[in-house]
Amino acid sequence: MKILNSSFLALSALIISAPASSQTLTPGVFPGADVVAIESGRLEAALAALPAQIEDTMERSNVPGIAVAVVHEGEVVYAQGFGVREVGTDEAITPETVFMAASLSKSVSATIAAIAVANDQISWDDIASEHLPMLRLSDTYIADNATIGDFFAHRTGLPHAAGDNLEDLGFDRASIIERLVQLDLNRFRRDYAYANFGTTIGGEAVAAAAGLAWEDLAQASLFEPLGMNSSSYRNSDYRAAENRAVLHAMDTGEPQALFERDPDQQAPAGGLSSNVLDMANWLNLVLKQGTVAETELYAPGDMLPAIQPQIVGSPSPMAGGRTDAYGYGFNVGVTPTGRVMLSHSGAFVLGAATRFVMLPGDELGIVVLTNAAPVGAAEAIAADFIDHYQFGEASRDWYEGFNGLMANYLTPVGNLVGLPEPQDTPDIADAAAYTGVYENSYFGPLTIAESADGLVAELGPVPMRFPLAPWSEDVFAISPRNENAPADSRSSVTFSEDADGNRTVRIDYLDGEGLATWTQAQ
Numbered sequence: 001m002k003i004l005n006s007s008f009l010a011l012s013a014l015i016i017s018a019p020a021s022s023q024t025l026t027p028g029v030f031p032g033a034d035v036v037a038i039e040s041g042r043l044e045a046a047l048a049a050l051p052a053q054i055e056d057t058m059e060r061s062n063v064p065g066i067a068v069a070v071v072h073e074g075e076v077v078y079a080q081g082f083g084v085r086e087v088g089t090d091e092a093i094t095p096e097t098v099f100m101a102a103s104l105s106k107s108v109s110a111t112i113a114a115i116a117v118a119n120d121q122i123s124w125d126d127i128a129s130e131h132l133p134m135l136r137l138s139d140t141y142i143a144d145n146a147t148i149g150d151f152f153a154h155r156t157g158l159p160h161a162a163g164d165n166l167e168d169l170g171f172d173r174a175s176i177i178e179r180l181v182q183l184d185l186n187r188f189r190r191d192y193a194y195a196n197f198g199t200t201i202g203g204e205a206v207a208a209a210a211g212l213a214w215e216d217l218a219q220a221s222l223f224e225p226l227g228m229n230s231s232s233y234r235n236s237d238y239r240a241a242e243n244r245a246v247l248h249a250m251d252t253g254e255p256q257a258l259f260e261r262d263p264d265q266q267a268p269a270g271g272l273s274s275n276v277l278d279m280a281n282w283l284n285l286v287l288k289q290g291t292v293a294e295t296e297l298y299a300p301g302d303m304l305p306a307i308q309p310q311i312v313g314s315p316s317p318m319a320g321g322r323t324d325a326y327g328y329g330f331n332v333g334v335t336p337t338g339r340v341m342l343s344h345s346g347a348f349v350l351g352a353a354t355r356f357v358m359l360p361g362d363e364l365g366i367v368v369l370t371n372a373a374p375v376g377a378a379e380a381i382a383a384d385f386i387d388h389y390q391f392g393e394a395s396r397d398w399y400e401g402f403n404g405l406m407a408n409y410l411t412p413v414g415n416l417v418g419l420p421e422p423q424d425t426p427d428i429a430d431a432a433a434y435t436g437v438y439e440n441s442y443f444g445p446l447t448i449a450e451s452a453d454g455l456v457a458e459l460g461p462v463p464m465r466f467p468l469a470p471w472s473e474d475v476f477a478i479s480p481r482n483e484n485a486p487a488d489s490r491s492s493v494t495f496s497e498d499a500d501g502n503r504t505v506r507i508d509y510l511d512g513e514g515l516a517t518w519t520q521a522q
Contacts, residue, residue, distance in 0.1 A: 035338035035361065038390065043364070046388035047078050053384050054082050057399050063353075063372040064255050065093040065245050068381060069276035073363045074288055076280045085371065086246040086257050098230050098241040098275050099369035100261065102346025104354045105233070105272035106199050108222070108282060110152055110306040110329030111298075113206045114290070115221045118298035121210045124149035124305050124328065128205040134174070135201060136181040142188045151202030152328035153310040154194050157185030161484070163197035163266075165510055168482040169443065169460035173265040177201060182442050183513055192311045192326060196269035199329065203268025214268055225297055226285060228278035235262045238273035245371035247351025251410040251486040255372050259350040261483065270346065276367055279356070283365035286342070287358060306330055307342055307360070335359070337390045343382075347374035349409055349483055357382045364389065374409050376402025413484070414491030414509040416477050425470040431455055434495055438505050438518030446505060446518045457493065457507075468493055480509060 047070065054066055064087045070078035081093035101108070116122045122131070125147050129135040137143040139157065146156045162183055163176045171179075176197055186193055207214040210221075215233045223231045230241070238244060239260075248255035263271040281292070286307075290298035309325030309332045316323045325332045331343045339359045346354040351371065355378035358365040366385050368378040380399035387394045412418075428434075431450050438446040447458040448468075455468040457478065468476035474495040481487060491509035498504050503520035510516035 036390070038337075038362070039392065042389050042392060043072060043077075045392065046385055049388050050078065050381075050385055051080065051082075054080075054381055057377050057380050057384075058083055060399055061372070061375050061377040061403070062250070062255055063370050063375065063377045064248055065097070065371040066377065066381070067093050067095060067097055067099065067245075067276040067369045068366065069095065069280040069283075070366045070385070071280050071283045071287065071364070074284050074292070076277070076284075079276055079280065081276075085244065087248065087255050088257075093245065093371075094243065095277050096230065096243050096275050098238060098244040098273050099354065099371060100238060100245075100247065100263070100348060100352040101272040101274050101279075101354050101369065102263075102270050102348050102352050103196075104279075104344055104346040104356060104367075105268065105270050106152075106329040107342075107344045107356070108272055108274075109199065109203050109218075109268040110327075111282065111286065111303065112218050112222050113148065113152065113202070113328070114298045114303040114306060116206050116210055116217075117302040118290070118296075119210075119221075122148060122206055124152075126205070126209070128201060131205040131208040132177075132201065135177065135205075137185060138181055138183060139185050139188070142185060146188070148202050148205050149305060149310065149328050150189065151198045151205070152306070153326055154192050154198055154313075155189050155311045156198055157188045157191065158193060158195045158198045159183055159186060159513060160193040160195060161512075162193075162195040164484055165512070166443070167196075167265050168480075168484055169464060170462050171265070171444075171460070173200065173204075173267075175461070176265060177204070179442055182515060189311070192313050196266045199269035200266050202328075222282075222297070223278075225295060226278075226281045226292065228274065228281055231272065231274040231278045233264075233267040233271045233273075235264045235271065235273075241273070244273075245352075245369070247348065248372040249349070249351050249487070250373040250375055251349065251488075257351070261348050261350045261352070263348070270348075274369075276369055279367040279369070280365075283356065283358060283367060287360055287363045287365055307332060335386070335390060339390070341386075345374075345379060347406075347409060349373050349486055353378045355379050355382045357386055359386070359389075362389075374406045376404075376406045410486050412486055412488040412490065414478075414480075414489050416471070416490040416492055416508075417488065419490075422471055426473055428455070428470055436503075437521045438503070439521050440515070440518040442513075442515040443510065443518070445521075446507075448505070478507065478509070485509060 065083040067081045079095040085091040150156045166176045207217045210217050246257045249258045285292050289300040306328035310327050313324040313326040333341045335341050342358040353370045353374040356367040368381045379402040383398040384394045435448045457466045466478050471477045476493040478493050479490050494506045506517045
C-alpha cells in the first residue's frame with residue numbers, strides 16, 4: 001500500500017488569544033474559550049456549499065465516485081453519494097455504498113484498542129511482545145520494550161513501509177511479521193516512520209489479549225454495538241457487498257477499473273471497508289468521547305492517549321512552519337482558529353482514497369470516501385468544508401495543492417524508469433546459465449525459468465511470474481505493477497557473483513532495505 005504521510009495536512013500549534021479573564025485554568029490545560037469564535041450560520045452555509053464543491057472536485061479530478069457524510073453534536077447532518085460505482089455503468093454511489101477505507105482503518109483500529117482498554121484487556125503501555133511471543137525485531141531491547149501504543153504511533157524503529165513489499169508478493173500476515181526481524185531499525189521512540197505492519201502488530205497484540213481474531217474483535221466490540229452493519233475488516237465481506245464501489249487506478253491519466261486489492265494481511269492498518277453512514281456513527285462515537293445513544297463503549301481517558309500528540313510526525317523545516325504530530329492512529333494538529341483537529345487519510349494506488357477530519361471542540365466531523373487512487377480529491381473536499389466552517393470561504397485552492405502533493409504516489413518506481421530502450425539488447429545465447437533457484441531469507445526463493453517468451457522470474461509463496469526483458473550484459477528489465485509499483489515502473493534485475501563465486505541476483509525496486517539479493521542454491 002502506498003503510504004499517505006499526512007504531514008502536509010498539518011494545521012497545528014496555534015493558540016490564537018489569551019484565555020478569558022473569567023476562565024478558571026487548570027495548570028497545563030488550554031481552555032476551549034480561547035479559540036476564534038465561529039459566526040452564526042457558518043455550519044449551515046458550509047453544508048450548503050458542500051455539494052457544489054464535491055461536484056467541482058469530481059470534474060477536476062476525474063474521480064468517478066464519492067460519498068461524504070458530516071456529523072455535528074451527535075447527529076448526521078449530511079450524507080450523500082455522487083457519481084458511479086464503476087466507470088461505464090450507471091450504478092450510482094449512495095450513502096449506503098461500501099468503499100475500501102484504506103488507512104482510515106488505523107484510526108478505527110485505535111478506537112477498538114481504546115475499547116479493549118476500557119474492558120481491562122490491555123493498556124496502551126502493555127509490551128506488545130508479551131501478547132505476541134512470536135514478535136521479534138533486530139534490536140532485542142526494542143522487541144522487549146515496545147508497547148502497543150508505540151506500534152500504533154509508528155515510533156518503534158520499524159522503517160517506512162516495512163513489510164509492504166512482502167504483502168505485494170502475496171505473503172500472509174504472520175509470515176510478514178516474522179520476517180520483520182531482518183530489518184535494520186531506526187531510533188526507538190525518536191524517529192517517526194509510517195509502517196502499515198507496525199499498526200498491524202499493535203492490532204494483533206490487542207486481539208491476542210482479547211482472545212479473538214482481529215476481525216472478530218472489531219465486529220464484537222465496535223461494529224455490532226455501534227450499528228456499523230456494513231463495516232468489516234475482511235476483504236471477502238467487501239467483495240460480497242452488493243452496493244460496493246469498484247477500485248479505479250489513476251496512474252494512466254483516466255480512471256480505470258483494473259484491479260482488485262486484498263488488504264487482509266494488514267487489516268488493522270488498511271483492511272477496513274465501510275460506508276459513510278457507518279463512518280458517521282464512528283465519528284460521533286469519537287466526538288462524544290466514547291458514548292453514543294447512552295451506550296458507553298469507552299471512557300474519555302481510555303481514548304485520550306490516541307488523540308494526543310505522541311511523536312512528531314514531520315518537523316517543519318522552518319521556524320515559522322507548523323509541525324505535524326501523530327497520536328495512536330490519529331494525526332493531531334491545531335487549526336489556524338485554535339481548534340484541535342484530528343484527521344487521517346487513506347489511499348490505495350490500485351484505486352481508493354479517503355479522508356476524515358474532526359474538530360472535537362465543536363463536535364464536528366466529515367468523512368470522504370472515494371473509489372479512485374489518490375489524486376487529492378478526498379483531502380480537498382474535507383479541507384474546503386472545514387475552511388468554510390471556520391472562515392466562510394476556502395483559504396486556498398485545496399485541490400490544486402493536494403493534487404500536486406499526491407503525484408508522488410503515482411510515480412513509477414525502479415532504476416530503469418524513463419531510460420530509453422537499449423538499441424542493441426544482448427542476444428541470450430545460453431538462457432540456461434541464468435535459470436535455477438536463488439535463495440533469500442527475507443523474500444523467499446526466486447526461481448528463474450525459461451518460458452516460450454524468454455526468461456521469467458517467479459516470486460512469492462504462490463509464485464508470481466514476471467517476464468525478464470534483456471537490457472544489457474547480465475542485466476534484465478522487470479516491469480512490476482502492484483500497490484507499490486504504479487504504471488510504467490521498470491527495474492533492473494542484475495546477475496553477478498559474490499566474493500565466494502556464488503551466482504547472485506539483485507532486484508533493484510525491492511532493495512529499499514538492502515535485502516533484495518538472492519544467492520543461487522547449491
